[in-house]
Amino acid sequence: MKRRLRLIAVGYALAIAVATPLALGQAGRDATPAGAARFLAVDIYVDPLGKPLAAYQFELREAGGRMLVVGLENGEHAAFGNPPLYDRAAIGAGRADRVIAASYSLLPPDQLPTTRTRVATIHMQIVGESRPDFELTLIAAGDANARPIPATLELQ
Amino acid sequence: MKCIAQKAVCLCLAMLTLAAAVWLAGCSSVRDAQLPTHLTPAPGTAPTPGTAPGSNPGTSPRTTDAAHAGVQPGEELWVIVRADDANGTGDETWVPLGRAGLTQLDAAGKPVGSLPLTSTTVTAELRGDRSTVAVSQQFVNNSSRPVDAEYRMPMPADATLEAFVMKLGERRIRGVFRSPGQASALFESAREAGHRASLIVLDSDNTLTHRLANLQPAQPLQIELAYVHTLELHDGAYRFVLPAMVPPQAATPPALAVTVSVCPGEGVDLESVTSLSHPIERERVDATCMRVTLAEPAKASADRPFELVLRPGLGQRLAHVPRDRADLSPGTPDAAVVIDAAVPDSR
Numbered sequence: 001m002k003r004r005l006r007l008i009a010v011g012y013a014l015a016i017a018v019a020t021p022l023a024l025g026q027a028g029r030d031a032t033p034a035g036a037a038r039f040l041a042v043d044i045y046v047d048p049l050g051k052p053l054a055a056y057q058f059e060l061r062e063a064g065g066r067m068l069v070v071g072l073e074n075g076e077h078a079a080f081g082n083p084p085l086y087d088r089a090a091i092g093a094g095r096a097d098r099v100i101a102a103s104y105s106l107l108p109p110d111q112l113p114t115t116r117t118r119v120a121t122i123h124m125q126i127v128g129e130s131r132p133d134f135e136l137t138l139i140a141a142g143d144a145n146a147r148p149i150p151a152t153l154e155l156q
Numbered sequence: 157m158k159c160i161a162q163k164a165v166c167l168c169l170a171m172l173t174l175a176a177a178v179w180l181a182g183c184s185s186v187r188d189a190q191l192p193t194h195l196t197p198a199p200g201t202a203p204t205p206g207t208a209p210g211s212n213p214g215t216s217p218r219t220t221d222a223a224h225a226g227v228q229p230g231e232e233l234w235v236i237v238r239a240d241d242a243n244g245t246g247d248e249t250w251v252p253l254g255r256a257g258l259t260q261l262d263a264a265g266k267p268v269g270s271l272p273l274t275s276t277t278v279t280a281e282l283r284g285d286r287s288t289v290a291v292s293q294q295f296v297n298n299s300s301r302p303v304d305a306e307y308r309m310p311m312p313a314d315a316t317l318e319a320f321v322m323k324l325g326e327r328r329i330r331g332v333f334r335s336p337g338q339a340s341a342l343f344e345s346a347r348e349a350g351h352r353a354s355l356i357v358l359d360s361d362n363t364l365t366h367r368l369a370n371l372q373p374a375q376p377l378q379i380e381l382a383y384v385h386t387l388e389l390h391d392g393a394y395r396f397v398l399p400a401m402v403p404p405q406a407a408t409p410p411a412l413a414v415t416v417s418v419c420p421g422e423g424v425d426l427e428s429v430t431s432l433s434h435p436i437e438r439e440r441v442d443a444t445c446m447r448v449t450l451a452e453p454a455k456a457s458a459d460r461p462f463e464l465v466l467r468p469g470l471g472q473r474l475a476h477v478p479r480d481r482a483d484l485s486p487g488t489p490d491a492a493v494v495i496d497a498a499v500p501d502s503r
Contacts, residue, residue: 039351039497070342070353070495071322071329083321083330091332123329123497125342 037127039070042134043156044101044120048141051149052112053079054105055142056119058153061098062126063133069099071123077113079105084120100139109144261304273307274376277413278398282466284421284475285387287396288318292380297371304347307366310399315362315385320492322354323378331356331494339491343367352496354379387466387474394474398462413453414462419445421475428467433460 046056061067069091074083080103087100101120105112126132134155141151259267277292297303320331334342336357343355347369354377355367371377387394396416414434420426422444429438435451448464468474 037345039346039349039495041498068338068342069332070346070493070497071331073327073329073498081326081328083328086330086332088333091334121498123495125345125495125497 036129037125039123039125041073042122042124043118044122044136045116045154045156046119046138046141047116047152047154048114049150049152050114051151052109052114052143053117053119053141053149053151054107054109054112054144055103055140055146056151057100057102057139057141059098059100059137059139060122060155061135063135064128064130065097066127067097067132067134068125068127069122070125072099072101073121073123075103075117075119077117077119079107079112080117080119102139104142107144112144259306261306263304265304267306275411275413278415278462280396280398280414280416281419282387282396282416282474283419284477285394285473286384286477287312287387288382288384289398290319290380290382292378294376294378295368295371296376297373300373302350302370302372305368305371307368309364309366311358311362311364311383312385312397313362315358315383317356317358317381317383317490317492319380319382320354320356320494321380322352322494322496323380324352324375324496327496329494329496331492333490333492336491339493342493342495343369346493346495346497352377352499353494355493356381356491358490389473392467394466394468396464396466400461411453412450412462414448414450416448416464417441417445418448418464418466420466420468421477424472424475425469426466427469428465430465430467431463432465433463436464 042060044058044060046053046058069086072084072086074081082103084101084103086102090098090100099122101122103119136153136155138151138153141149143149262268273293274296275294278289279292280287280289295305317333320333322329322331331354333339339355339357343353346353350370352372353369355365355369357365359365366379366381368377368379387396398414418426418429426446429446429448430436431448437449437451439447439449441447466474
């Protein structure tokens with residue numbers, strides 16, 4: 001009986017030991033993170049490989065969950081002169097370790113960019129001194145007829 | 157002796173109560189005397205002195221006729237005439253929204269000076285009973301150092317924010333919606349780091365507080381925000397109201413440009429589209445929509461509210477247009493922050 005009680009006590013202590021950091025970590029993500037924080041802007045480039053680029057959608061996340069997006073800036077080409085739209089739900093719950101951004105243009109094909117162009121700049125706060133670990137994914141790129149086109153995506 | 161003292165206290169309390177009642181009654185009569193409207197018996201009707209009119213003079217500032225009002229034989233009709241109906245320069249006592257105010261703040265957040273708001277452009281689309289309003293305001297810092305400013309604007313009761321963009325020359329940065337606490341924390345952090353930043357918070361009482369940080373000297377900054385709300389039918393009319401954008405005592409009231417697209421819905425006729433606050437021009441765009449602009453934009457100022465009254469035909473209502481997105485629920489405290497992280501402290 002004593003042994004069983006001892007096992008239960010040890011198990012309970014282990015459970016608390018594991019759960020406490022998880023709970024604290026979750027609270028830290030939901031609230032504005034404390035500690036060193038800095039603001040920086042990341043440029044997002046799309047290269048439509050010679051095809052007219054009329055629309056794009058990408059997802060940006062920081063692997064450590066230390067990114068809080070504070071602004072989405074328009075691109076350098078007139079086709080993307082409006083700042084990109086973003087998925088409000090993806091930033092919900094008080095944290096923004098990922099952002100899904102998209103934009104489109106109604107300009108005629110001959111006025112759309114066909115080479116590498118900065119389509120957006122993401123303004124953010126990064127918590128901590130270490131180098132952010134970004135993960136950038138191209139969800140879609142399309143031409144003026146809404147057909148998918150091959151494209152590459154990179155950040156600077 | 158004790159009994160006399162108690163009686164004296166009771167007497168004093170009674171006198172105080174009486175004095176308070178008389179004072180309140182006096183206030184009430186003064187307030188009534190200052191009402192901007194006056195009542196005129198309609199032709200063919202003879203209101204009995206002392207009989208209260210059937211409608212509230214403060215909420216029906218419009219001349220009407222018996223046929224339109226649906227007056228039945230034996231009923232009493234009062235026509236309410238506003239002194240300012242003719243020239244379109246109304247006062248604001250009847251406007252349900254209060255005034256906006258802009259204050260320059262020092263480093264400690266205390267008010268110190270005049271406003272740097274130079275122009276306001278409003279583009280509204282009234283599609284059915286849904287109103288989508290885009291407000292663009294330009295701020296200029298005329299001093300020699302960066303300043304902060306705070307701006308408060310009353311919003312319609314059910315307004316929800318939809319978009320928030322900071323424009324710096326050709327650069328346009330879209331703001332991000334967050335909880336008020338987190339948005340404020342990010343804003344303060346950016347302000348301390350010297351970044352240009354803007355924060356809007358829509359309180360539960362629907363007052364919009366707009367803060368600007370590090371407004372740079374001689375660099376115009378434009379803020380564009382959009383909100384949606386639903387127009388409601390009162391006394392047979394829908395009222396679209398923009399609050400005064402600045403206090404009346406502003407040294408140089410900023411220019412105001414307003415364009416309202418009015419599309420009441422298929423099969424809905426508008427008997428009238430009028431403004432008691434500003435002279436307006438109406439232009440038919442197509443079979444279902446019209447465009448309303450200020451008749452004298454050069455003279456228009458943002459120091460008083462703008463109101464547009466849409467009166468549908470008898471028995472008609474504007475088409476109901478539900479809100480697009482479930483996450484824009486009215487009454488929810490909302491906030492958005494935008495920070496220019498690309499430009500560090502330039503001080």
